[in-house]
Amino acid sequence: MITRPQRSARGERSGTIQSVERAVAVLKLFGEAEPELGVTELARRLKLHKSTVSRLLSTLESGGFVQQDPLSGRYRLGLQLATLAGLALTQYEFRDIARPLLQELATRSGETITLSVLDGDVAVNIEQALAPNPVKHLGWIGRRLPLHCTAAGKPLLAFLPAAQIDRLLSRPLERFTARTVTNPMLLRRELEHVHAQGFAIAQEEYEVELSAAGAPVRDHRGEVVASITVSGPSFRLPLQRMVELGGAVRATADRISAQLGHRPAGAAVMATTRPHAQTREALPAAPVTRTPAGPGRAVGVAGRAGGAKGVRRPQVGIAGPVFGS
Amino acid sequence: MITRPQRSARGERSGTIQSVERAVAVLKLFGEAEPELGVTELARRLKLHKSTVSRLLSTLESGGFVQQDPLSGRYRLGLQLATLAGLALTQYEFRDIARPLLQELATRSGETITLSVLDGDVAVNIEQALAPNPVKHLGWIGRRLPLHCTAAGKPLLAFLPAAQIDRLLSRPLERFTARTVTNPMLLRRELEHVHAQGFAIAQEEYEVELSAAGAPVRDHRGEVVASITVSGPSFRLPLQRMVELGGAVRATADRISAQLGHRPAGAAVMATTRPHAQTREALPAAPVTRTPAGPGRAVGVAGRAGGAKGVRRPQVGIAGPVFGS
DNA sequence: GACGCCGTTGCGCATGGCGCAACGGCGACG
DNA sequence: CGTCGCCGTTGCGCCATGCGCAACGGCGTC
Numbered sequence: 001m002i003t004r005p006q007r008s009a010r011g012e013r014s015g016t017i018q019s020v021e022r023a024v025a026v027l028k029l030f031g032e033a034e035p036e037l038g039v040t041e042l043a044r045r046l047k048l049h050k051s052t053v054s055r056l057l058s059t060l061e062s063g064g065f066v067q068q069d070p071l072s073g074r075y076r077l078g079l080q081l082a083t084l085a086g087l088a089l090t091q092y093e094f095r096d097i098a099r100p101l102l103q104e105l106a107t108r109s110g111e112t113i114t115l116s117v118l119d120g121d122v123a124v125n126i127e128q129a130l131a132p133n134p135v136k137h138l139g140w141i142g143r144r145l146p147l148h149c150t151a152a153g154k155p156l157l158a159f160l161p162a163a164q165i166d167r168l169l170s171r172p173l174e175r176f177t178a179r180t181v182t183n184p185m186l187l188r189r190e191l192e193h194v195h196a197q198g199f200a201i202a203q204e205e206y207e208v209e210l211s212a213a214g215a216p217v218r219d220h221r222g223e224v225v226a227s228i229t230v231s232g233p234s235f236r237l238p239l240q241r242m243v244e245l246g247g248a249v250r251a252t253a254d255r256i257s258a259q260l261g262h263r264p265a266g267a268a269v270m271a272t273t274r275p276h277a278q279t280r281e282a283l284p285a286a287p288v289t290r291t292p293a294g295p296g297r298a299v300g301v302a303g304r305a306g307g308a309k310g311v312r313r314p315q316v317g318i319a320g321p322v323f324g325s
Numbered sequence: 326m327i328t329r330p331q332r333s334a335r336g337e338r339s340g341t342i343q344s345v346e347r348a349v350a351v352l353k354l355f356g357e358a359e360p361e362l363g364v365t366e367l368a369r370r371l372k373l374h375k376s377t378v379s380r381l382l383s384t385l386e387s388g389g390f391v392q393q394d395p396l397s398g399r400y401r402l403g404l405q406l407a408t409l410a411g412l413a414l415t416q417y418e419f420r421d422i423a424r425p426l427l428q429e430l431a432t433r434s435g436e437t438i439t440l441s442v443l444d445g446d447v448a449v450n451i452e453q454a455l456a457p458n459p460v461k462h463l464g465w466i467g468r469r470l471p472l473h474c475t476a477a478g479k480p481l482l483a484f485l486p487a488a489q490i491d492r493l494l495s496r497p498l499e500r501f502t503a504r505t506v507t508n509p510m511l512l513r514r515e516l517e518h519v520h521a522q523g524f525a526i527a528q529e530e531y532e533v534e535l536s537a538a539g540a541p542v543r544d545h546r547g548e549v550v551a552s553i554t555v556s557g558p559s560f561r562l563p564l565q566r567m568v569e570l571g572g573a574v575r576a577t578a579d580r581i582s583a584q585l586g587h588r589p590a591g592a593a594v595m596a597t598t599r600p601h602a603q604t605r606e607a608l609p610a611a612p613v614t615r616t617p618a619g620p621g622r623a624v625g626v627a628g629r630a631g632g633a634k635g636v637r638r639p640q641v642g643i644a645g646p647v648f649g650s
Numbered sequence: 651g652a653c654g655c656c657g658t659t660g661c662g663c664a665t666g667g668c669g670c671a672a673c674g675g676c677g678a679c680g
Numbered sequence: 681c682g683t684c685g686c687c688g689t690t691g692c693g694c695c696a697t698g699c700g701c702a703a704c705g706g707c708g709t710c
Contacts, residue, residue, distance in 0.1 A: 015659070016384040017698065019344040019667065024388035027409055035415055039688050049669050054688060059341040063349035064445070073676095073688060077413035079444040079467070082451065084352055085410030086467030088402035090360055100457065119404040120389070126407065132425065141466075142404070142411030340690070343666065344698065364657055374700050379657060398657060398707095 022048065023056050027065060030077050038074045085142060092117060094217070094226065095127045098256045102129035102228070105252045109245060111232035112137040113252075115217075116145070116152040118160075121168060123152040123227065137210060137231045146206065148173045148187055149180045151214035151229040154200035158191040159216055159224040165191070180205045199246035199253075204234055211237040213246035215253035220261025228253045347373065348381050352390060355402050363399045410467060417442065419542070419551065420452045423581050427454035427553070430577045434570060436557035437462040438577075440542075441470070441477040443485075446493060448477040448552065462535060462556045471531065473498045473512055474505045476539030479525035480552040483516040484541055490516070505530045524571035524578075529559055536562040538571035540578035545586025553578045 026042055039057065043050040057075055060066045064080030089095065095115065102113045106129035115127035123145045130136060147153030147168065157165065169184040181187050194200045199215040212231035216224040230249045237245070254264070351367055364382065368375040382400055385391045389405030414420065420440065427438045431454035440452035448470045455461060472478030472493065482490065494509040506512050519525045524540040537556035541549040555574045562570070579589070 015380060016387055017344050017348075017380050019342050019697085020348045020381060020384040021387065023342075023345045023348065024385070024390065028388070028405075030409070030412055032412065032415070035412060040686080050688070051670080051690080052668060054690090055340060055342050055667080056345060058689090059345040060349070062341055062346070063353070065349065068688095076416055077409055079413060079442075079449045079451075080353075081406060081413045082410040082449060082467035083469055084355070084402055084467070085407040086450075086465040087355055087357065087360060088404060088406045090357070090465070091401055096463070099455070103455075103457070117404075124404045124407060125411075126404075130424070130428075132428070138421070140411040140415070142407035142409070144408055365655080375657070376659075376701080377699060379659090380698080383658090393657095 019056075022046070022052070023060060026053065026056050026060065027077065027081075036069065036072075036074045036076050038072075042075075089126055089141075092126050092226075094219075094256065094260055097259050098217070098226075098228070099127060099129070101252050101256055102127060105129070105228075105230065105248060106131045109230055109248060111230045111237075111245065112139060113249070114139055114152060114229045114231065115226055116156070116214075116229065117226045118147075118156045119144070121147065123147060123150060123156055125152070126226075135233060135236075137212075137233065139231070146174065146176070148182075149176060149202060149205035151200050151202040151212035151231065152227050153214075154190065154194055154202065155214045155216040155227040156224060158194040158200070176206045177204055177208050179203065197246070197250075199250045201239075201242050201246055203237075203239070203242065209234050211242055213242050213249050215246070215250040217253045218257040218260065218262040220263075222262060225260070228256070344381075347371065347377070348385060351378065351381050352385065352402065352406075361394065361397075361399045361401045363397075367400075414451055414466075417451050417551075419544075419581065419585055422584050423542070423551075423553070424452060424454070426577050426581055427452060430454070430553075430555065430573060431456045434555055434573060436555050436562075436570070437464060438574070439464055439477060439554045439556065440551055441481070441539075441554065442551045443472075443481045444469070446472065448472060448475060448481055450477070451551070460558060460561075462537075462558065464556070471499065471501075473507075474501060474527060474530035476525050476527040476537035476554040476556065477552050478539075479515065479519055479527065480539045480541040481549060483519040483525070484549040501531050502529055502533050504528065522571070524575045526564075526567050526571055528562075528564070528567065534559050536567055538567050538574050540571070540575035542578045543582040543585065543587040545588075547587060550585075553581070 025046055029042060029045060030037060039050050039054050042048075042057075043053040046053065057066055057068070061068060061075075061078070064078045064083075066075045067078045068075050098115050102115060106113045110131045110133050112131065113129045114125050116123040116125050118124075125139055125141050125143045125145070128139060128141055130138075145152050147157040157168065160168075169187065173182040173184065173187065174180070175182050181190065190200070194216075199213050201211075201213050203211040210231060211234045212229045214227045214229035217226040217228060219225045228249050230245045257264075350371055354367060354370060355362060364375050364379050367373075367382075368378040371378065382391055382393070386393060386400070386403070389403045389408075391400045392403045393400050423440050427440060431438045435456045435458050437456065438454045439450050441448040441450050443449075450464055450466050450468045450470070453464060453466055455463075470477050472482040482493065485493075494512065498507040498509065498512065499505070500507050506515065515525070519541075524538050526536075526538045528536040535556060536559045537554045539552045539554035542551040542553060544550045553574050555570045582589075
């Protein structure tokens, strides 16, 4: 059984609901390598009875979270997830600010540009711009990347509070390729480089044949809220080119930071910890919420999505600086 | 109580799990207008006890499906949904084929271009290209649109099997603006226009100040699997311009259809019904699955995501035609 | 300091979720 | 064509879980 019963001889209550935990576990089993799974296989992996899994899937299907292939009887993730994801991403309003700058850099560099935020202990892509280049890196929004060996993760890791860095580096660092840095001392040295030169480089540390450079994006308080990476196939990106692109991605990150109200200064570079943040994992990407905003809603549009009561208004936006001036 | 108990005096069993249904219902309450909700408000709307909702949220938070604002105590949708959505979208492999063509049309037209598929009785956006235009329509991936009054929905509706169209039009058509067509006879006439001219137009039928034109995308069998729309603020899009853009979006849809192997012919224009499809709601966007493919994975890359055992390979793709020469 | 509202948690109880057994469907095999 | 094996689904009895209630601590307001 994959989840401890909520009660163990009345000894411990976890405060969560077993059936919902199981449903979540079912959803998380679908992956890049296996977009389609059957009841029996899911049951085997979760060590549950297949009737249990069948009912879980039936319920998730009713909600649109999975859909069953009528021919094979196997299941896939459903589009209701895309709807909820679209809504989830709306909290990162700086995506709208960043998007044109990402696209500009993608066009200039000929490589893929990605915007990522910290989610727990991993980096998650929340926006992406592709270059008009037939051979390119195809990441995807929602993809989760480890912090210690990716160009998206290192800038996020470097500016975390020291205690959090200590906690993350106290656990074994997973090796993904022959080039993955798994020695915490060596990684700490790399994080110092990120501080010094303002960007990180990762060449085939997480995926062979892929190289990337990433830089931190800061908000008006100087906190790192995201990272931007430029990535592409290694054959096209020797170290010298990586250094050039590192500078370019840092410049773009600085432009976005400026639009978020960041004023570069020595003191501001240091990450600050907000009150209460430590009661939960610090989330540099904590959403800025002032007015309710719909997904894709450009900043600056007043009032609720849909406008006046009974009148639906589209999300028509004006891109550009939001803070200051 | 929002869900009938699984048993009603042993009378009827629905085969689903009440707790999971409730968790799904909680997630679905978050919307564009209200990205953040509290326990008490959710409980009120679902007619559940707030301790029940609190435990549901706690479980969903453990899975990353929601996250709690440590300051306000309120909840928002979490990024784990973006990860699952990214995986869900991978089944629509023609997104990769369509993407450069969408971007090209966005640049040429100066307006937003969106790719949508049918999901149940609604259209859902699965890809989008924005123009480098400061004032533009900001839709979002995952957004759900009604079929009867949107440029994305009408091309999908027009080519459904007649029985399914009858079923959809037998229910009252919801009015969203003063211009929404709610008379089924008038809508049928519009669907005939879609057949005749190959694209649909919707001017402020779903959202005021927004106009759009959409055309169907067909696969190699001639079935409509998606629609493409061009959309923008109405002040910039008088009817003549809409007609021009309608032709442009149809031409792009035809190019994508050609890359999917569609050969235009009189007979092929008629939608065909696949065997067994009628045992479930017809899904013109049924995923094409031949090799397991990761999100963003370009067609043509052999083997599983991550390549050989123990070696992680990035999603580097070659864009361009996949079917035929 | 009192009040009201929030989200959380301990607890007893009723019911919903579970596993078991059996079913029908489907593809492979001889 | 009949048999076999595996799939996903469903009826059923049992009990472990999920539920609502009551009470709690925290926080903002007056």
